[in-house]
Amino acid sequence: MDNNRIYRLLFSSVYPLYLQKVEKKGRTKAELNEVIFWLTGYNEETLQQQIDGKNxxxxxxxxxxxxxxxxxxxxxxxxxxxxxxxEDKVVQQIRYLDKLVDELAKGRKMEKILRI
Structure with a gap:
């Protein structure tokens, strides 16, 4: 696995793909953001700053x-x-997010996705 390639992917370029994936399955941007907020601690404003900053x-x-x-x-x-x-913490966190987005797109209940 090429960690450098994964590290350098722009979140701002992947976010629309996440959104497209979940919306195609009938989920919403609000649900996607809720999953991201849960995992990362970002909120609406700080998430938008990450997207705008092309981090x-x-x-x-x-x-x-x-x-x-x-x-x-x-x-x-x-x-x-x-x-x-x-083992790589950042790669693991990226894959956590991928997994949560997949679960959202597959129609899992929010309380299951958020491990409540």
Whole structure:
């Protein structure tokens, strides 16, 4: 896995793809943002600053106010990797977000996605 490539991906370029993916499955931007806020601690304003600043994923996660204490409960396979076994913290957090977006697009209930 090429971590540098993943680190350098712009969050602002992937966010519209996340949105497109969930909206195609009948979910909303508000639900997508709720998932992102839960994982990262960002809010509407700080998330928009990350998008406007064209920050890469590494910066996005390094600057995240607080990764949720239940993020470790996110398990399963994404892009061929078991998220709980990924050793690189930033890559693991990126894959956590990918997994949450997948669950949202698959129609899982919010309380399940947010590990409540």
């Amino acid at each position: 890469d994923f590494e910066t996005f996660f390094v600057q995240a106010p607080q990764i949720h204490s239940n993020a470790h409960k996110i398990t399963g396979v994404i892009c061929g990797y078991r998220v709980e076994d990924i």
